[in-house]
Amino acid sequence: MTTQILNLVGAEPAVSHDAxxxxxxxxxxxxxxxxxxxxxxxxxxxxxxxxMVKSRETAADLVQDTYVRLLRLGDRHVVEQPRALLHRIAAxxxxxxxxKEKHSVQALDCLDTAxxxxxxxxxxxxxxxxxxxxxxxxxxxEHLPFRTREAFLLCRVHGYSYKEIATRMxxxxxxxxxxxxxxxxxxxxxLKAIDNAE
Amino acid sequence: xxxTDKSGEMIPxxxxxxxxxxxxAWVIRLHNDQVSQKDRRAFxxxxxxxxxxxLMYGKLLSxxxxxxxxxxxAAAVEPEVHSxxxxxxxxR
Numbered sequence: 442m443t444t445q446i447l448n449l450v451g452a453e454p455a456v457s458h459d460a461x462x463x464x465x466x467x468x469x470x471x472x473x474x475x476x477x478x479x480x481x482x483x484x485x486x487x488x489x490x491x492x493m494v495k496s497r498e499t500a501a502d503l504v505q506d507t508y509v510r511l512l513r514l515g516d517r518h519v520v521e522q523p524r525a526l527l528h529r530i531a532a533x534x535x536x537x538x539x540x541k542e543k544h545s546v547q548a549l550d551c552l553d554t555a556x557x558x559x560x561x562x563x564x565x566x567x568x569x570x571x572x573x574x575x576x577x578x579x580x581x582x583e584h585l586p587f588r589t590r591e592a593f594l595l596c597r598v599h600g601y602s603y604k605e606i607a608t609r610m611x612x613x614x615x616x617x618x619x620x621x622x623x624x625x626x627x628x629x630x631x632l633k634a635i636d637n638a639e
Numbered sequence: 640x641x642x643t644d645k646s647g648e649m650i651p652x653x654x655x656x657x658x659x660x661x662x663x664a665w666v667i668r669l670h671n672d673q674v675s676q677k678d679r680r681a682f683x684x685x686x687x688x689x690x691x692x693x694l695m696y697g698k699l700l701s702x703x704x705x706x707x708x709x710x711x712x713a714a715a716v717e718p719e720v721h722s723x724x725x726x727x728x729x730x731r
Contacts, residue, residue, distance in 0.1 A: 474669075474700065474704075476686070476693070476697075477696065477697045477700040477701065477704075480693070480697045481697065481701060571706075571707055574705070574707040574708075575707040575710050575711050575714075576711075578705075578707055578708045578710075578711035578712075579711040579714055579715060581711075582711055582712060582715045583715060590715070593712065594712055594715060594716055596670075597708070597709060597712040598712050598713055598715075598716045602671070602672060602673070603671045603673065604673065614671075618664075618667050618668065618671070621667045621670070622663050622664055622667045625663050625666060625667060625699065625702065625703055626659075626660075626663050628702055628703075628708060629659070629663070629698075629699060629702050632702065
């Protein structure tokens, strides 16, 4: 299976060395993941575009167009910075829109702001939240039954395919799925401790 | 929908429990790079059933893909990474 690397993120390095280290790990997006990414960033993108095009309705349309563009990239591309890519696409669409409209000088002033991806530096709250999640996940992983933990780590840390894990652990691929399902389920369950406390 | 028992604890409804189980299963199924077209179509149908399906899937996928979970997994393999710069895990 060939996977194309999309070089749409311009100046960003192939694997980022900044605070977004994990975000910078190239991932091949499935349609489902694109849908989820879109879901995750929809509000953020809409807010940004409202600021640019000064219209909630137009912003919503442009965000929708962003999604369609992303889907068109197909599901076998490697996207290195999904968030930056989404912002880039959305900003370009908004710039096109503003150029077409050319209805006011004020709108063109937005071009400068349009070119910068908003700062990703985590707030202290976000950082604390993140540390809490990290600890909770680590604890959950350490408490997983041995084989569940083994399958999970082979999958997530070592990047083994289900087939490779199945061979290595001498179980079927659906057996691997069941172990991974348990790992995800426990991770989700563990988060309830902080979700409920909020 | 969730309701509370006498002690005020949240009790997920049966529907919620089932949804979560299905969403977990789909996240894991689709993570497989060998996933079949048939499964993809089945997922699309499942996902399109209701906003709750889509939301639950989004929630589980964001946990599965979260940088904190990756970082925790890496730390579980190599305890020395445990103290690694948390900034790595704190941005999304």
